[in-house]
Amino acid sequence: MTIQFNCPHCDALMAFADQHAGKGAKCSTCGQHLIIPDESFAKPQGLTEEEPERGEPLPGFYRAAFAEGWGLFFRMGNVVPLVFIVVVVSFKFFIAHVDYSFTAGGFRVYLPIGLLVRGICWGCLFWYYLEIINNTVLSDDTCELPEVEIDGYSGFFANALRSLWVIIMALAICILPATAADGLWGEGSSTLLSQVLTNAGLFILPMLILAVGVTRDSTQLVRFDLTVPPLLKTFLPYLSVALLIMILTQLQFRAKNYGDSDIINASALVKAGWLLAQLGLQILAILGARGLGLLHRHYECFFRW
Numbered sequence: 001m002t003i004q005f006n007c008p009h010c011d012a013l014m015a016f017a018d019q020h021a022g023k024g025a026k027c028s029t030c031g032q033h034l035i036i037p038d039e040s041f042a043k044p045q046g047l048t049e050e051e052p053e054r055g056e057p058l059p060g061f062y063r064a065a066f067a068e069g070w071g072l073f074f075r076m077g078n079v080v081p082l083v084f085i086v087v088v089v090s091f092k093f094f095i096a097h098v099d100y101s102f103t104a105g106g107f108r109v110y111l112p113i114g115l116l117v118r119g120i121c122w123g124c125l126f127w128y129y130l131e132i133i134n135n136t137v138l139s140d141d142t143c144e145l146p147e148v149e150i151d152g153y154s155g156f157f158a159n160a161l162r163s164l165w166v167i168i169m170a171l172a173i174c175i176l177p178a179t180a181a182d183g184l185w186g187e188g189s190s191t192l193l194s195q196v197l198t199n200a201g202l203f204i205l206p207m208l209i210l211a212v213g214v215t216r217d218s219t220q221l222v223r224f225d226l227t228v229p230p231l232l233k234t235f236l237p238y239l240s241v242a243l244l245i246m247i248l249t250q251l252q253f254r255a256k257n258y259g260d261s262d263i264i265n266a267s268a269l270v271k272a273g274w275l276l277a278q279l280g281l282q283i284l285a286i287l288g289a290r291g292l293g294l295l296h297r298h299y300e301c302f303f304r305w
Contacts, residue, residue: 002151004040007032015216017131017146020138026305029217061237061298064142065291072143072290073283081145085128085286089278092121097259123160125282126167129289133213136293145286166218170208173221174201202249206242207231210292215305226304233302234295241291248284255281 004015009032021038035045072078096118100111135146150156178197207227211220231238256263256274263271
């Protein structure tokens with residue numbers, strides 16, 4: 001369940017998972033330090049003394065992000081979240097391609113249920129990636145995956161659609177310069193420029209996702225004054241996580257689903273192999289989301305949110 005409340009200083013809306021109740025947090029709008037309340041819209045306690053700012057980054061980022069992270073896949077406490085991811089990916093793999101359209105009275109009735117299922121599945125995964133980022137930033141145990149808490153059917157679909165919208169908007173913002181270049185100079189004359197701008201946008205994308213995951217505020221997508229400075233100050237560690245996510249994105253585009261023409265008539269062994277490949281990509285996705293959270297955790301002195 002999510003705890004929502006207003007900042008006592010600037011009245012900005014804030015939201016955190018209920019497992020963080022009682023922990024310290026900082027308002028992304030005004031920087032006020034406060035204690036997360038136990039229930040939604042309860043008045044949070046503002047800290048009278050600001051927490052000391054770290055002048056230097058915490059050491060050990062690379063070890064924490066790329067060596068210690070593998071242990072989370074072997075912890076009993078993470079079984080339920082991992083099963084949740086397996087179920088969502090499997091559902092998307094087998095069901096999302098199905099065409100439920102039918103013909104009635106000579107008219108073809110199109111029902112894009114398969115497309116809707118695909119969107120909901122991706123929304124669920126994106127929602128959980130954002131939960132991993134937020135949990136890694138706030139939790140004392142960075143190898144503990146957040147609990148899968150679904151606020152009824154309406155809350156479940158709302159979280160999925162909201163997260164899907166955030167990712168779509170982030171992608172749209174990142175590829176906007178490349179799209180504008182194609183529109184101004186034509187696709188043929190600006191191929192190289194378009195590729196450069198596209199890759200630059202995809203490079204910035206993880207930082208935008210990190211900002212939304214930490215603050216739970218989608219307006220951070222357009223606050224480049226807050227997202228670009230920490231990217232430059234943490235360039236090498238950010239590069240290591242961004243490359244992982246960019247590779248993951250390219251592999252995901254090439255991944256096959258049960259209904260794709262290339263494997264629809266393939267053997268059961270081939271289909272099982274593609275399903276395992278889809279599940280393997282989720283390992284990279286979890287490590288990537290956790291790596292973003294650790295980036296904020298280890299280099300918090302460079303972040304204003």
